[in-house]
Amino acid sequence: MTDCKMEFQCFVAFVIFAALASSLCYAYDPSPLQDICVAIKDPSSAVMVNGKFCKDSKLATADDFFFTGLNIPRNPSNSVGSQVTPVFADQLPGLNTLGVALARIDFAPYGLNPPHTHPRATEILTVLEGSLYVGFVTSDPDYRLVSKVLNKGDVFVFPIGLIHFQQNVGHTSAVAISGFGSQSPGLIVIGNTVFGSKPPISDDALAKAFQVDKKVVDEIQAKFAMPK
Structure with missing residues:
Protein backbone atom coordinates (compact mmCIF):
# COMPACT_ATOMS: atom_id res chain seq x y z
CA MET A 1 0.00 0.00 0.00
CA THR A 2 2.87 2.34 0.83
CA ASP A 3 4.45 1.83 -2.59
CA CYS A 4 1.11 2.51 -4.29
CA LYS A 5 0.66 5.67 -2.27
CA MET A 6 4.16 6.87 -3.19
CA GLU A 7 3.55 6.09 -6.86
CA PHE A 8 0.27 8.03 -6.78
CA GLN A 9 1.94 11.03 -5.09
CA CYS A 10 4.71 10.98 -7.70
CA PHE A 11 2.10 10.83 -10.46
CA VAL A 12 0.19 13.80 -9.00
CA ALA A 13 3.43 15.77 -8.65
CA PHE A 14 4.26 15.00 -12.29
CA VAL A 15 0.83 16.15 -13.49
CA ILE A 16 1.12 19.41 -11.52
CA PHE A 17 4.62 20.02 -12.90
CA ALA A 18 3.45 19.31 -16.45
CA ALA A 19 0.54 21.72 -16.06
CA LEU A 20 2.81 24.45 -14.73
CA ALA A 21 5.33 23.86 -17.50
CA SER A 22 2.54 24.06 -20.09
CA SER A 23 1.27 27.35 -18.69
CA LEU A 24 4.77 28.78 -18.74
CA CYS A 25 5.24 27.74 -22.35
CA TYR A 26 2.06 29.53 -23.36
CA ALA A 27 3.29 32.78 -21.81
CA TYR A 28 4.91 33.31 -25.21
CA ASP A 29 3.77 32.63 -28.76
CA PRO A 30 3.79 28.83 -29.24
CA SER A 31 6.15 27.40 -31.82
CA PRO A 32 4.37 26.65 -35.10
CA LEU A 33 3.85 23.01 -36.02
CA GLN A 34 3.50 23.77 -39.72
CA ASP A 35 5.34 25.87 -42.30
CA ILE A 36 2.63 28.50 -42.69
CA CYS A 37 -0.77 29.37 -41.24
CA VAL A 38 -2.17 32.34 -43.16
CA ALA A 39 -4.90 33.92 -41.03
CA ILE A 40 -8.38 34.15 -42.53
CA LYS A 41 -11.80 35.05 -41.13
CA ASP A 42 -13.78 32.19 -42.72
CA PRO A 43 -14.28 29.43 -40.10
CA SER A 44 -15.45 26.95 -42.72
CA SER A 45 -11.98 26.72 -44.25
CA ALA A 46 -9.85 25.08 -41.58
CA VAL A 47 -8.55 24.84 -38.05
CA MET A 48 -8.00 27.73 -35.61
CA VAL A 49 -4.39 28.37 -34.52
CA ASN A 50 -3.30 31.22 -32.20
CA GLY A 51 -6.81 32.68 -32.33
CA LYS A 52 -6.90 32.79 -36.14
CA PHE A 53 -8.41 30.46 -38.73
CA CYS A 54 -5.78 29.16 -41.14
CA LYS A 55 -6.12 29.13 -44.89
CA ASP A 56 -5.39 25.86 -46.66
CA SER A 57 -1.62 26.15 -47.17
CA LYS A 58 -1.98 25.06 -50.80
CA LEU A 59 -4.08 28.17 -51.45
CA ALA A 60 -1.59 30.61 -49.88
CA THR A 61 -0.09 33.22 -52.20
CA ALA A 62 2.73 35.75 -52.01
CA ASP A 63 0.21 38.46 -51.16
CA ASP A 64 -0.55 36.69 -47.87
CA PHE A 65 3.02 37.45 -46.80
CA PHE A 66 3.18 40.98 -48.20
CA PHE A 67 2.43 44.43 -46.78
CA THR A 68 3.04 47.70 -48.58
CA GLY A 69 3.03 51.35 -47.63
CA LEU A 70 5.19 51.41 -44.51
CA ASN A 71 7.24 54.10 -46.23
CA ILE A 72 4.24 56.47 -46.21
CA PRO A 73 4.26 59.01 -43.34
CA ARG A 74 1.22 58.93 -41.05
CA ASN A 75 -0.30 62.03 -39.51
CA PRO A 76 0.77 62.41 -35.84
CA SER A 77 -1.51 65.39 -35.22
CA ASN A 78 -3.20 64.19 -32.06
CA SER A 79 -3.04 64.93 -28.33
CA VAL A 80 0.34 63.20 -27.84
CA GLY A 81 1.95 63.92 -31.21
CA SER A 82 2.63 60.37 -32.41
CA GLN A 83 0.99 57.81 -34.68
CA VAL A 84 1.69 54.06 -34.77
CA THR A 85 1.19 52.00 -37.94
CA PRO A 86 1.08 48.31 -36.92
CA VAL A 87 2.03 45.39 -39.11
CA PHE A 88 0.60 42.57 -37.03
CA ALA A 89 -1.22 39.40 -38.09
CA ASP A 90 -4.39 41.41 -38.71
CA GLN A 91 -2.55 43.54 -41.29
CA LEU A 92 -0.22 40.79 -42.59
CA PRO A 93 -2.04 37.43 -42.34
CA GLY A 94 1.09 35.41 -43.13
CA LEU A 95 2.55 36.45 -39.75
CA ASN A 96 0.12 34.17 -37.94
CA THR A 97 2.00 31.64 -35.71
CA LEU A 98 5.41 33.08 -36.66
CA GLY A 99 5.94 35.05 -33.44
CA VAL A 100 7.05 38.41 -34.88
CA ALA A 101 5.47 41.75 -35.75
CA LEU A 102 6.46 45.24 -36.88
CA ALA A 103 5.31 48.84 -36.51
CA ARG A 104 6.15 52.28 -37.83
CA ILE A 105 6.00 55.23 -35.41
CA ASP A 106 5.67 58.78 -36.71
CA PHE A 107 6.42 61.66 -34.34
CA ALA A 108 5.46 65.31 -34.65
CA PRO A 109 8.09 67.76 -33.36
CA TYR A 110 8.40 67.05 -29.62
CA GLY A 111 5.73 64.35 -29.96
CA LEU A 112 5.48 61.49 -27.48
CA ASN A 113 4.65 57.80 -27.65
CA PRO A 114 3.31 57.73 -24.07
CA PRO A 115 4.46 55.35 -21.33
CA HIS A 116 3.08 51.90 -22.13
CA THR A 117 3.85 48.20 -21.97
CA HIS A 118 3.64 45.23 -24.32
CA PRO A 119 2.67 42.29 -22.10
CA ARG A 120 3.57 39.66 -24.67
CA ALA A 121 6.66 40.97 -26.45
CA THR A 122 10.09 42.52 -26.25
CA GLU A 123 10.40 45.52 -28.59
CA ILE A 124 13.47 46.57 -30.57
CA LEU A 125 13.38 50.06 -32.07
CA THR A 126 15.45 51.63 -34.85
CA VAL A 127 15.44 55.38 -35.50
CA LEU A 128 15.08 56.21 -39.19
CA GLU A 129 14.87 59.99 -38.92
CA GLY A 130 15.26 62.52 -36.11
CA SER A 131 16.28 62.16 -32.47
CA LEU A 132 14.32 60.31 -29.80
CA TYR A 133 14.61 60.28 -26.03
CA VAL A 134 13.66 56.72 -25.05
CA GLY A 135 13.66 54.66 -21.91
CA PHE A 136 12.13 51.93 -19.77
CA VAL A 137 11.62 51.50 -16.03
CA THR A 138 12.69 48.35 -14.19
CA SER A 139 10.25 46.58 -11.89
CA ASP A 140 9.95 46.48 -8.11
CA PRO A 141 11.92 47.16 -5.96
CA ASP A 142 14.29 49.35 -8.00
CA TYR A 143 12.02 51.27 -10.43
CA ARG A 144 15.19 52.41 -12.22
CA LEU A 145 14.90 54.51 -15.37
CA VAL A 146 17.14 53.25 -18.17
CA SER A 147 17.15 55.94 -20.86
CA LYS A 148 19.12 57.36 -23.76
CA VAL A 149 18.85 59.86 -26.61
CA LEU A 150 18.89 58.05 -29.96
CA ASN A 151 19.81 59.46 -33.35
CA LYS A 152 19.32 58.22 -36.90
CA GLY A 153 20.50 54.61 -37.21
CA ASP A 154 20.54 53.95 -33.45
CA VAL A 155 18.84 50.88 -31.98
CA PHE A 156 17.32 50.37 -28.51
CA VAL A 157 15.56 47.39 -26.93
CA PHE A 158 12.66 47.46 -24.45
CA PRO A 159 12.34 44.26 -22.36
CA ILE A 160 9.03 42.43 -22.37
CA GLY A 161 6.40 43.79 -19.99
CA LEU A 162 8.32 46.85 -18.77
CA ILE A 163 6.88 50.37 -18.99
CA HIS A 164 8.66 52.34 -21.70
CA PHE A 165 8.28 55.45 -23.88
CA GLN A 166 9.72 57.36 -26.84
CA GLN A 167 9.76 61.14 -27.27
CA ASN A 168 10.89 63.27 -30.17
CA VAL A 169 13.40 65.77 -28.80
CA GLY A 170 13.86 67.64 -32.07
CA HIS A 171 11.99 70.47 -33.75
CA THR A 172 11.48 68.36 -36.90
CA SER A 173 9.49 65.17 -37.45
CA ALA A 174 10.95 61.82 -36.44
CA VAL A 175 10.34 58.26 -37.62
CA ALA A 176 11.16 54.89 -36.07
CA ILE A 177 10.56 51.23 -36.88
CA SER A 178 9.89 48.73 -34.09
CA GLY A 179 10.08 44.95 -34.19
CA PHE A 180 8.27 42.73 -31.67
CA GLY A 181 8.83 39.19 -30.46
CA SER A 182 5.16 38.30 -30.86
CA GLN A 183 2.56 38.44 -33.63
CA SER A 184 0.29 40.12 -31.06
CA PRO A 185 2.42 42.13 -28.59
CA GLY A 186 -0.54 43.68 -26.78
CA LEU A 187 -0.63 47.29 -25.65
CA ILE A 188 -1.32 48.83 -22.24
CA VAL A 189 -1.05 52.63 -22.32
CA ILE A 190 -0.58 53.63 -18.70
CA GLY A 191 -2.52 56.91 -18.71
CA ASN A 192 -5.44 55.50 -20.71
CA THR A 193 -5.59 52.39 -18.55
CA VAL A 194 -5.43 54.11 -15.16
CA PHE A 195 -7.43 57.25 -15.87
Whole structure:
Protein backbone atom coordinates (compact mmCIF):
# COMPACT_ATOMS: atom_id res chain seq x y z
CA MET A 1 0.00 0.00 0.00
CA THR A 2 2.87 2.34 0.83
CA ASP A 3 4.45 1.83 -2.59
CA CYS A 4 1.11 2.51 -4.29
CA LYS A 5 0.66 5.67 -2.27
CA MET A 6 4.16 6.87 -3.19
CA GLU A 7 3.55 6.09 -6.86
CA PHE A 8 0.27 8.03 -6.78
CA GLN A 9 1.94 11.03 -5.09
CA CYS A 10 4.71 10.98 -7.70
CA PHE A 11 2.10 10.83 -10.46
CA VAL A 12 0.19 13.80 -9.00
CA ALA A 13 3.43 15.77 -8.65
CA PHE A 14 4.26 15.00 -12.29
CA VAL A 15 0.83 16.15 -13.49
CA ILE A 16 1.12 19.41 -11.52
CA PHE A 17 4.62 20.02 -12.90
CA ALA A 18 3.45 19.31 -16.45
CA ALA A 19 0.54 21.72 -16.06
CA LEU A 20 2.81 24.45 -14.73
CA ALA A 21 5.33 23.86 -17.50
CA SER A 22 2.54 24.06 -20.09
CA SER A 23 1.27 27.35 -18.69
CA LEU A 24 4.77 28.78 -18.74
CA CYS A 25 5.24 27.74 -22.35
CA TYR A 26 2.06 29.53 -23.36
CA ALA A 27 3.29 32.78 -21.81
CA TYR A 28 4.91 33.31 -25.21
CA ASP A 29 3.77 32.63 -28.76
CA PRO A 30 3.79 28.83 -29.24
CA SER A 31 6.15 27.40 -31.82
CA PRO A 32 4.37 26.65 -35.10
CA LEU A 33 3.85 23.01 -36.02
CA GLN A 34 3.50 23.77 -39.72
CA ASP A 35 5.34 25.87 -42.30
CA ILE A 36 2.63 28.50 -42.69
CA CYS A 37 -0.77 29.37 -41.24
CA VAL A 38 -2.17 32.34 -43.16
CA ALA A 39 -4.90 33.92 -41.03
CA ILE A 40 -8.38 34.15 -42.53
CA LYS A 41 -11.80 35.05 -41.13
CA ASP A 42 -13.78 32.19 -42.72
CA PRO A 43 -14.28 29.43 -40.10
CA SER A 44 -15.45 26.95 -42.72
CA SER A 45 -11.98 26.72 -44.25
CA ALA A 46 -9.85 25.08 -41.58
CA VAL A 47 -8.55 24.84 -38.05
CA MET A 48 -8.00 27.73 -35.61
CA VAL A 49 -4.39 28.37 -34.52
CA ASN A 50 -3.30 31.22 -32.20
CA GLY A 51 -6.81 32.68 -32.33
CA LYS A 52 -6.90 32.79 -36.14
CA PHE A 53 -8.41 30.46 -38.73
CA CYS A 54 -5.78 29.16 -41.14
CA LYS A 55 -6.12 29.13 -44.89
CA ASP A 56 -5.39 25.86 -46.66
CA SER A 57 -1.62 26.15 -47.17
CA LYS A 58 -1.98 25.06 -50.80
CA LEU A 59 -4.08 28.17 -51.45
CA ALA A 60 -1.59 30.61 -49.88
CA THR A 61 -0.09 33.22 -52.20
CA ALA A 62 2.73 35.75 -52.01
CA ASP A 63 0.21 38.46 -51.16
CA ASP A 64 -0.55 36.69 -47.87
CA PHE A 65 3.02 37.45 -46.80
CA PHE A 66 3.18 40.98 -48.20
CA PHE A 67 2.43 44.43 -46.78
CA THR A 68 3.04 47.70 -48.58
CA GLY A 69 3.03 51.35 -47.63
CA LEU A 70 5.19 51.41 -44.51
CA ASN A 71 7.24 54.10 -46.23
CA ILE A 72 4.24 56.47 -46.21
CA PRO A 73 4.26 59.01 -43.34
CA ARG A 74 1.22 58.93 -41.05
CA ASN A 75 -0.30 62.03 -39.51
CA PRO A 76 0.77 62.41 -35.84
CA SER A 77 -1.51 65.39 -35.22
CA ASN A 78 -3.20 64.19 -32.06
CA SER A 79 -3.04 64.93 -28.33
CA VAL A 80 0.34 63.20 -27.84
CA GLY A 81 1.95 63.92 -31.21
CA SER A 82 2.63 60.37 -32.41
CA GLN A 83 0.99 57.81 -34.68
CA VAL A 84 1.69 54.06 -34.77
CA THR A 85 1.19 52.00 -37.94
CA PRO A 86 1.08 48.31 -36.92
CA VAL A 87 2.03 45.39 -39.11
CA PHE A 88 0.60 42.57 -37.03
CA ALA A 89 -1.22 39.40 -38.09
CA ASP A 90 -4.39 41.41 -38.71
CA GLN A 91 -2.55 43.54 -41.29
CA LEU A 92 -0.22 40.79 -42.59
CA PRO A 93 -2.04 37.43 -42.34
CA GLY A 94 1.09 35.41 -43.13
CA LEU A 95 2.55 36.45 -39.75
CA ASN A 96 0.12 34.17 -37.94
CA THR A 97 2.00 31.64 -35.71
CA LEU A 98 5.41 33.08 -36.66
CA GLY A 99 5.94 35.05 -33.44
CA VAL A 100 7.05 38.41 -34.88
CA ALA A 101 5.47 41.75 -35.75
CA LEU A 102 6.46 45.24 -36.88
CA ALA A 103 5.31 48.84 -36.51
CA ARG A 104 6.15 52.28 -37.83
CA ILE A 105 6.00 55.23 -35.41
CA ASP A 106 5.67 58.78 -36.71
CA PHE A 107 6.42 61.66 -34.34
CA ALA A 108 5.46 65.31 -34.65
CA PRO A 109 8.09 67.76 -33.36
CA TYR A 110 8.40 67.05 -29.62
CA GLY A 111 5.73 64.35 -29.96
CA LEU A 112 5.48 61.49 -27.48
CA ASN A 113 4.65 57.80 -27.65
CA PRO A 114 3.31 57.73 -24.07
CA PRO A 115 4.46 55.35 -21.33
CA HIS A 116 3.08 51.90 -22.13
CA THR A 117 3.85 48.20 -21.97
CA HIS A 118 3.64 45.23 -24.32
CA PRO A 119 2.67 42.29 -22.10
CA ARG A 120 3.57 39.66 -24.67
CA ALA A 121 6.66 40.97 -26.45
CA THR A 122 10.09 42.52 -26.25
CA GLU A 123 10.40 45.52 -28.59
CA ILE A 124 13.47 46.57 -30.57
CA LEU A 125 13.38 50.06 -32.07
CA THR A 126 15.45 51.63 -34.85
CA VAL A 127 15.44 55.38 -35.50
CA LEU A 128 15.08 56.21 -39.19
CA GLU A 129 14.87 59.99 -38.92
CA GLY A 130 15.26 62.52 -36.11
CA SER A 131 16.28 62.16 -32.47
CA LEU A 132 14.32 60.31 -29.80
CA TYR A 133 14.61 60.28 -26.03
CA VAL A 134 13.66 56.72 -25.05
CA GLY A 135 13.66 54.66 -21.91
CA PHE A 136 12.13 51.93 -19.77
CA VAL A 137 11.62 51.50 -16.03
CA THR A 138 12.69 48.35 -14.19
CA SER A 139 10.25 46.58 -11.89
CA ASP A 140 9.95 46.48 -8.11
CA PRO A 141 11.92 47.16 -5.96
CA ASP A 142 14.29 49.35 -8.00
CA TYR A 143 12.02 51.27 -10.43
CA ARG A 144 15.19 52.41 -12.22
CA LEU A 145 14.90 54.51 -15.37
CA VAL A 146 17.14 53.25 -18.17
CA SER A 147 17.15 55.94 -20.86
CA LYS A 148 19.12 57.36 -23.76
CA VAL A 149 18.85 59.86 -26.61
CA LEU A 150 18.89 58.05 -29.96
CA ASN A 151 19.81 59.46 -33.35
CA LYS A 152 19.32 58.22 -36.90
CA GLY A 153 20.50 54.61 -37.21
CA ASP A 154 20.54 53.95 -33.45
CA VAL A 155 18.84 50.88 -31.98
CA PHE A 156 17.32 50.37 -28.51
CA VAL A 157 15.56 47.39 -26.93
CA PHE A 158 12.66 47.46 -24.45
CA PRO A 159 12.34 44.26 -22.36
CA ILE A 160 9.03 42.43 -22.37
CA GLY A 161 6.40 43.79 -19.99
CA LEU A 162 8.32 46.85 -18.77
CA ILE A 163 6.88 50.37 -18.99
CA HIS A 164 8.66 52.34 -21.70
CA PHE A 165 8.28 55.45 -23.88
CA GLN A 166 9.72 57.36 -26.84
CA GLN A 167 9.76 61.14 -27.27
CA ASN A 168 10.89 63.27 -30.17
CA VAL A 169 13.40 65.77 -28.80
CA GLY A 170 13.86 67.64 -32.07
CA HIS A 171 11.99 70.47 -33.75
CA THR A 172 11.48 68.36 -36.90
CA SER A 173 9.49 65.17 -37.45
CA ALA A 174 10.95 61.82 -36.44
CA VAL A 175 10.34 58.26 -37.62
CA ALA A 176 11.16 54.89 -36.07
CA ILE A 177 10.56 51.23 -36.88
CA SER A 178 9.89 48.73 -34.09
CA GLY A 179 10.08 44.95 -34.19
CA PHE A 180 8.27 42.73 -31.67
CA GLY A 181 8.83 39.19 -30.46
CA SER A 182 5.16 38.30 -30.86
CA GLN A 183 2.56 38.44 -33.63
CA SER A 184 0.29 40.12 -31.06
CA PRO A 185 2.42 42.13 -28.59
CA GLY A 186 -0.54 43.68 -26.78
CA LEU A 187 -0.63 47.29 -25.65
CA ILE A 188 -1.32 48.83 -22.24
CA VAL A 189 -1.05 52.63 -22.32
CA ILE A 190 -0.58 53.63 -18.70
CA GLY A 191 -2.52 56.91 -18.71
CA ASN A 192 -5.44 55.50 -20.71
CA THR A 193 -5.59 52.39 -18.55
CA VAL A 194 -5.43 54.11 -15.16
CA PHE A 195 -7.43 57.25 -15.87
CA GLY A 196 -9.55 56.25 -18.86
CA SER A 197 -10.98 52.88 -17.85
CA LYS A 198 -14.69 52.19 -18.36
CA PRO A 199 -16.18 52.34 -15.80
CA PRO A 200 -13.59 54.59 -14.16
CA ILE A 201 -11.46 53.50 -11.22
CA SER A 202 -12.62 55.18 -8.00
CA ASP A 203 -11.06 58.63 -7.66
CA ASP A 204 -10.55 57.86 -3.98
CA ALA A 205 -8.44 54.82 -4.87
CA LEU A 206 -6.42 56.77 -7.43
CA ALA A 207 -5.96 59.71 -5.04
CA LYS A 208 -4.45 57.35 -2.48
CA ALA A 209 -2.35 55.55 -5.10
CA PHE A 210 -0.86 58.75 -6.52
CA GLN A 211 -0.88 60.71 -3.25
CA VAL A 212 -2.83 63.64 -4.69
CA ASP A 213 -6.16 65.32 -4.00
CA LYS A 214 -9.26 63.72 -5.54
CA LYS A 215 -9.90 66.92 -7.49
CA VAL A 216 -6.65 66.36 -9.36
CA VAL A 217 -7.72 62.81 -10.22
CA ASP A 218 -11.14 64.03 -11.36
CA GLU A 219 -9.52 66.59 -13.67
CA ILE A 220 -7.23 63.99 -15.21
CA GLN A 221 -10.03 61.44 -15.64
CA ALA A 222 -12.15 64.08 -17.35
CA LYS A 223 -9.39 64.66 -19.92
CA PHE A 224 -9.04 60.96 -20.69
CA ALA A 225 -12.82 60.63 -20.99
CA MET A 226 -12.87 63.26 -23.76
CA PRO A 227 -12.85 62.05 -27.40
CA LYS A 228 -9.28 61.86 -28.68
